[in-house]
């Protein structure tokens with residue numbers, strides 16, 4: 001009896017301790033789970049804003065395309081400051097946020113700054129071609145501009161993130177735009193499926209070069225304005241010298257693909 005009684009408190013403490021251990025391990029895994037969820041949310045926010053900023057800047061080059069290709073005008077006044085201001089305004093119209101206002105201490109602030117700096121760099125580097133008098137079509141089209149911005153961005157963030165515009169493999173013009181295995185899989189098993197809701201992005205955390213990374217793909221579709229180059233008759237050369245793809249309006253034309261390695 002005595003021995004039982006004397007042991008009772010010890011057992012109680014032991015049971016209490018093990019309960020506490022279970023409770024705290026649930027708590028810890030709960031907190032870890034929450035942390036992972038928050039990381040994915042933050043990554044999604046950053047990826048969304050990078051894709052939106054790329055679209056916002058590309059739209060500026062699209063809007064000024066006729067002007068850029070006007071052989072009668074030299075200086076177009078399409079400076080880096082002008083392009084950036086218009087891109088920022090497009091971004092603000094789409095999101096309600098001024099992209100220059102992001103806190104530089106956050107990943108979103110750092111990434112958007114690098115991307116906006118990349119836009120400035122590309123427009124500065126191409127002033128001579130934009131302003132060349134006597135030359136009509138200059139090849140400074142939205143897709144090329146976007147690729148140059150993404151390349152400049154990659155140099156600035158040194159592996160901190162990647163943005164690329166890719167496309168279904170059979171549509172790819174520039175070899176640098178070729179989709180990787182994961183991108184091909186998302187295009188084929190999701191975006192090209194008839195029941196995929198047009199425009200819906202796809203995101204997932206997967207391994208990239210052996211490390212976990214947040215990946216997001218944003219599908220984009222041909223508009224009527226794209227078809228002078230990407231439309232019909234299939235195989236005939238467009239103004240840029242590439243064979244037309246034979247695409248139709250609303251077909252999947254490309255994908256903005258963002259990779260954000262976990263920090």
Ligand code: HEC
Nearest residue numbers: 143144147167171172173174177221222226229240253254
């Ligand atoms: C003036 C002709 C022309 C027009 C108009 C045009 N494109 Fe392109 N597109 C090109 C060329 C040339 C490239 C290759 C650019 C490069 O070297 O990176 C390209 C590249 C692309 C790419 C990147 C993948 C790849 O194939 O290299 C996508 C996606 C794309 N275009 C979609 C579109 C969409 C969508 C539109 C309409 C909103 C459009 N294009 C309008 C000529 C055009």
